[in-house]
Every structure is written in C-alpha cells, then in structure tokens.
Amino acid sequence: MEITIKNSTQLKIRHRPVGAWISFFFIPIAAGLFLFVVPATEPDERISNFFFSLVFIGFAIIFGSFSRTTQAIIWNFDKSLGTLVVTQRRLLGTKKFQYSLQEIHEVEVDSPWSQELHGIQLLLSEKIVLHLCHDYPLVRDEAERWVEIISTFLKA
DSSP states (O other): OEEEEESSSEEEEEEOOHHHHIIIIIHHHHHHHHHHHSOOSSHHHHHHHHHHHHHHHHHHHHHHHHOGGGOEEEEEEETTTTEEEEEEEETTEEEEEEEEGGGEEEEEEOSOTTSSEEOEEEEETTSOEEESSTTOOEEHHHHHHHHHHHHHHHHO
16 A cells, blocks of 8 residues: 555545455466466377466456456545545456545554454444455554554544
C-alpha cells in the first residue's frame, strides 16, 4: 500500500498486489511457456506438453481475472466532496463504490493481537465493514501506522 496523494482535503491510498500478480500470472504463464518450448522426444509428449502449457496459461488468465487477491484498489478519501470512493481494478474491468465520510465510525486493525499478520478495516454506520488490505496482510506496526494515518486525516 502506498499514499499517492495526501493534502488537507484528500488522501489517496493505492494497493497493488504485486506478489499475487507474480503468483497468479507470471509463474503459471512462465511455466506454460516453458512446457511449450521443451523439446519432445515423442509426438505424444509434444501434445501433452502443449496441453499442460495451455492449462497453466488458462489457469493464470481465468483465476487472475476473477480473483479478489489480484485486484488493484484505490481508496480516495475526499473531504471537499465528503466522500470515500473505492475503485477496484481487475483484468476484466473496474468497479467503483462511493461512501460518505460521515458514515465512517472507526478505523481499526482487524485481527487479534495474538496473530502475526493484520489487516485494516473501516466500520461504517450501516454495519458495513470495508477491508483495506483484503488478502494482503500487514505486520502489526505497519497496520497501526496506516490506521493512524487514516484516522488523523479523517479527524483533521
């Protein structure tokens, strides 16, 4: 997660799951291409290598397209408009959700102290919980730092 804009009226946080992109796109596609170019000694091996290369590449495209773990998310807190706009970008399209800043009751770390990795959640007035990290957990100190950044911005 990184801050792309931070001033008195706007805080924009971008989350790009590079690790998930590597896991779900690069590695399966590289494995598929490797299987495709491996020299075959038998004609049947060539067909099976081609089939498995298509399976690896197909898995990467299908799973990566629909998985929540591979989406890039932008959290745009805008005081001048009084809104929080959440933009979720996936391979197959973009979704936008808009919330009022006044709906946000609390920003907190969403895991018990006993766990090593944590997320960040926004508690809204309608008992809606927005998770900022999804499947990208943070160590406790980093999660607390992000909670402090967002809380300070909202209270200022």
